[in-house]
Amino acid sequence: MSAKSPAATVGSSTPDATRAVVREFLAARVAGDTGRLAELFADEVDWLLAENPVVPWIRPRSTAAECAAQSTELMEHTVPEDARARVDTFLVDGRDAVLMGHLSGTVRATGKSFAGPFALHLTVEDGRITRHHLYENSLAIAEACAR
Numbered sequence: 001m002s003a004k005s006p007a008a009t010v011g012s013s014t015p016d017a018t019r020a021v022v023r024e025f026l027a028a029r030v031a032g033d034t035g036r037l038a039e040l041f042a043d044e045v046d047w048l049l050a051e052n053p054v055v056p057w058i059r060p061r062s063t064a065a066e067c068a069a070q071s072t073e074l075m076e077h078t079v080p081e082d083a084r085a086r087v088d089t090f091l092v093d094g095r096d097a098v099l100m101g102h103l104s105g106t107v108r109a110t111g112k113s114f115a116g117p118f119a120l121h122l123t124v125e126d127g128r129i130t131r132h133h134l135y136e137n138s139l140a141i142a143e144a145c146a147r
Contacts, residue, residue, distance in 0.1 A: 018122075028040060035068075056073065095123050099118075117137065
């Protein structure tokens with residue numbers, strides 16, 4: 001990593017370190033900073049997002065670069081001005097964080113919108129994200145991608 005993560009700060013507790021890395025992750029996602037995202041993801045990531053062959057940005061991933069690229073691919077296939085994600089709950093238990101909220105967007109190719117709740121389970125180890133499990137309304141997203 002080129003920049004030292006707050007999670008690597010000596011004396012921080014595990015929940016504090018987890019919270020700091022997740023906050024950095026969220027800030028990097030909002031900024032579209034794939035370089036920073038790649039630094040935050042571990043070399044190998046336990047990535048789970050229900051495969052959906054009609055959704056171009058949803059596919060298996062496992063490396064830091066692949067996981068970071070998901071943000072860019074999502075922006076290429078959706079209308080950035082219509083993208084919304086609201087985090088309503090942010091729970092931390094040791095190395096694990098769970099975020100719950102609501103997301104919505106519009107698919108660029110079809111002009112159709114999608115919306116629904118989401119839950120994101122992240123695990124942080126040694127200042128890097130080792131697990132990224134996202135649960136979302138995949139049916140609504142697939143329908144928005146269908147022509």
